[in-house]
Amino acid sequence: MMTQITEEQIARAEADAAAAISTRTDAEAALAEQPYSETRAKALTAAVQHAAHLTAYAGRLRSEWEERTAAAKEDRSVLEKAAAKQINQADKELKASKGSVVEAAAAAQQAVVRLMDAVVAHDALVRSHGPVLAGLGLTFNEGQPEYETGSSRSGVKVRGQWWTQVEAGVVAGWLLHRVAEARLPRMNALVGALRPCRKTVDGRPDGLFAGVESPAKVEFPRPPRVEFPRMESPVLGRAARR
Numbered sequence: 001m002m003t004q005i006t007e008e009q010i011a012r013a014e015a016d017a018a019a020a021i022s023t024r025t026d027a028e029a030a031l032a033e034q035p036y037s038e039t040r041a042k043a044l045t046a047a048v049q050h051a052a053h054l055t056a057y058a059g060r061l062r063s064e065w066e067e068r069t070a071a072a073k074e075d076r077s078v079l080e081k082a083a084a085k086q087i088n089q090a091d092k093e094l095k096a097s098k099g100s101v102v103e104a105a106a107a108a109q110q111a112v113v114r115l116m117d118a119v120v121a122h123d124a125l126v127r128s129h130g131p132v133l134a135g136l137g138l139t140f141n142e143g144q145p146e147y148e149t150g151s152s153r154s155g156v157k158v159r160g161q162w163w164t165q166v167e168a169g170v171v172a173g174w175l176l177h178r179v180a181e182a183r184l185p186r187m188n189a190l191v192g193a194l195r196p197c198r199k200t201v202d203g204r205p206d207g208l209f210a211g212v213e214s215p216a217k218v219e220f221p222r223p224p225r226v227e228f229p230r231m232e233s234p235v236l237g238r239a240a241r242r
Contacts, residue, residue, distance in 0.1 A: 005061055005064060005065045005068065007065070009061060010058065010061050010062050010065055013054070013057055013058035013061050014058045014062070016054050016058070017051065017054040017055045017057070017058040020047070020050050020051035020053075020054045020055070021051045021055065023047050023050070023051070024044070024047040024048055024050075024051040026047075027040070027043050027044040027046075027047040027048075028044060030043070030044070031043075031044045112172060112175070115168075115171065115172075115175065116168045116171070116172065119166045119167070119168040119171050120168050122165075122166055122208075123165040123166055123167070123168075126155055126156060126163050126164065126165050127165065129151070129156045129158075129163075130151040130155070130156050131151070132151075133149065133150055133151040133156055134151040138150040138151060139151050139152065140152040140157070148160050155206075161206065162205045162206045163206050164204065164205065164206055166201075166204075166208065170197050170200050170201060171197075171201060171209075172197075173194045173196075173197030173198075174194075174197045174198050174200070174201035174202075174209070176190070176194055176197075177190075177191065177194035177195060177197055177198040178198065178214055178215060179215055180194065181198075181217075182214060182215040182216065182217040182218065183215065183217075183218050185220045186220070
């Protein structure tokens with residue numbers, strides 16, 4: 001079986017070779033200072049041999065890796081030519097699918113933008129009518145009877161219908177939660193993360209979004225239930241046998 005050669009191995013071997021060459025250069029300089037030193041001559045000999053060994057090893061690794069890479073590319077080219085029909089089909093279908101995804105994302109984004117703008121405008125309208133009704137003496141104070149029309153801290157009531165501010169960010173979370181709950185598996189983290197937004201909007205007293213139908217739900221298969229064998233405690237087991 002052929003041993004795999006990686007680019008990391010080659011880089012490490014070349015770095016070791018470069019370090020050995022640097023050591024050889026230092027040994028050459030040291031011997032030049034004391035040309036008659038036997039110790040420094042031996043050190044230079046060892047450094048030269050070590051640098052030559054590591055340089056040759058790094059060169060062999062790179063050469064073999066390049067040969068294998070070229071052979072693999074040639075083999076791959078043969079495989080790709082044999083699979084040309086399937087590759088062309090995949091290329092065509094995936095590019096078409098990308099266009100559909102991008103188009104749907106752009107449409108969804110624009111729809112959410114319109115929703116956000118509508119919510120912001122609705123909140124501004126609620127805020128504008130509160131002071132008007134309050135200026136006419138139509139307010140709700142603590143302990144007073146519930147009138148048909150009036151203004152309070154939480155919003156305005158007009159002919160029995162409560163109107164309160166929505167907050168665009170909460171609505172965006174509510175909308176995404178409804179979609180995620182209907183179209184993603186139950187254990188998806190997005191469903192749990194956005195649940196507070198869902199509760200906030202669904203529990204509104206004015207029922208502002210009550211007429212919005214939920215998206216069609218996808219039924220996903222339930223994951224298989226894992227049964228773990230019962231493990232008897234050694235201590236309890238000995239006590240039961242006594």
